[in-house]
Amino acid sequence: MPNTYFMAVFCMLLSMVSYQLSASMAKQLIEQLDPITVTILRLGFAAIIVGIIFKSWRILSQLSQLKWRDLLCYSFALGLMNTLFYVSLGKLPQGIAVGLEFIGPLGLAFLSIKHKNDLFWVLLACMGIALMVPWTMLNQLEFSFFGASCALGAGLCWALYIYFGQRVVQQNIGMHALTIAISLSVLFLLPIGIGHHPQALIQIQFWPQALLIAILATAIPYSLDLLALKQLSSMSYGTLSSLSPVLAALSGFIFLNEYLTLLQWLSLFLIMMASIGITLKEHRQQKMAE
Template identity: 35%
Template sequence: MQNSLGQRVLPSVAVLASVSSLCLGTSFAKHLFPVVGAQGTTALRVGFSALLLLAIWRPWRFGPSRANLRQIAIFGAVLGLMNLLFYMAIKRLPFGVTVAIEFIGPLSVAVLTSRRWLDFVWLGLAATGLFMLLILPMLGVQVGHLDPLGLLYASIAAACWAGYIVLGKRAGHMHGGMVVSLGLLAAAFVVVPFGIAEAGAKLLSPSILLYGLAVAAVSSAIPYSLEMFALKRLSPGTFSTMLATEPAIAAIAGTLVLAEHLSLVQWSAIGTIMVAAMGSALTSRPAPAVAPAPQKAAGDAQALV
């Protein structure tokens, strides 16, 4: 009985621990912004994450073909852009709000690839949450100020997450560890030049490098390992539903670590988007049996971003 309970509970705890680790790592990463900027922080996180996962997976063992490498390079470029824009967004917006907006990306993919009316209900619910965050302030409702440029960054990051999912599914026939590790390497080639342009030699400071390595471990390597454990033991629907807790956990982490206090309307909007994401996951139809595509948290996310 205890083993059965453990088999049911531990994977769920692993997902929550993964999301919590990701959110805490990202919150602490924001402390680097005054020193190396959002671009420099992204370069440190993605660069160290790539090195960690290359060491773990040693992707050259899988003998990727030239066509594989080209496909992974495109996947990685989108992953890098997604992370860069996400960090540039959280520089200007509360963490929880940014994550909630970004969740519109995968939710839109789920709706656009479906023909069921119920999926449009979830999209409408998510649109309601966005309306509360974006439109109500324009109508004079006291919601809390949200930087317009930050909203633009978050919206483009959401589109990149949608592209990440589509490209990840296309790469599903390849080994997941190879795709994620080489994809992160390609992402590093995209974001590191921006980091160097922003922070220059500051990125080579021993204390900054050590902090960046810790952030990469907490927000990438640890969540990735926990998710791999959970993915083998949970259904895709259950896994996705639990992953939809990320906006709330990000908002809590932002409050505790960054003193980012949200208004009641903003909390309500985040909750509305979370319900839409959970509803979409719970009512989704099982996909045909294929090789698993890499999850967000394996690169940002989740596993990066």
């Protein structure tokens, strides 16, 4: 039904707004702790919250029947994506970090192209992402190539997160998949965090802020993502995600005083047009199929 598709788009938009708001808060917390510690605290609190909300203890009896290969890949992609993104966030402005990260799902959108007309919207989003990065001012901005590499790595993990997320939702275990994935991500990262900076994990004065970040960055957006992935194709999801740099730049401007150039505002417009175009086109195709 058309309403079902637009509800999926709405879930995705709400997910991105929540995530970018949390990213601004996380960037402030990273200045006091470190990216790995912030990631572990965020995912740890999120696992508890999601587990309680969805009563995920009821899935324990079915664990032996699950397809663990997809779940493990989904969990690993989720944990590594967040870690690399937070590292890049400590080195780059929020809008640029998210813009570079988006190359991952954009590449997935390219691979999912079925009609030549779809290429126009993806190229438009590509142009917007390219204009987002201030190429002529890299030296003045002390551009971090290490941070850029981490953002690109996070983008690759984002593409894997989308791919394996679609496989995980086919297991029909609902939101319990999210609880399992977040919990496993924490288990992957915890030994690294303990070896890297053990004291930071027990500084309880930072826990309330980490808890709020967990709600905004994980519990809300990942739940909405799984709902959206049931209705959206890889291409639609990947191209719609191009709104992430827009929201990241606006969040960085409002909460972190990170300013954009006129050319970067133009890039935001191009990205928004690509997202709107692909959404309406997918809706028309679904309506014709009905």
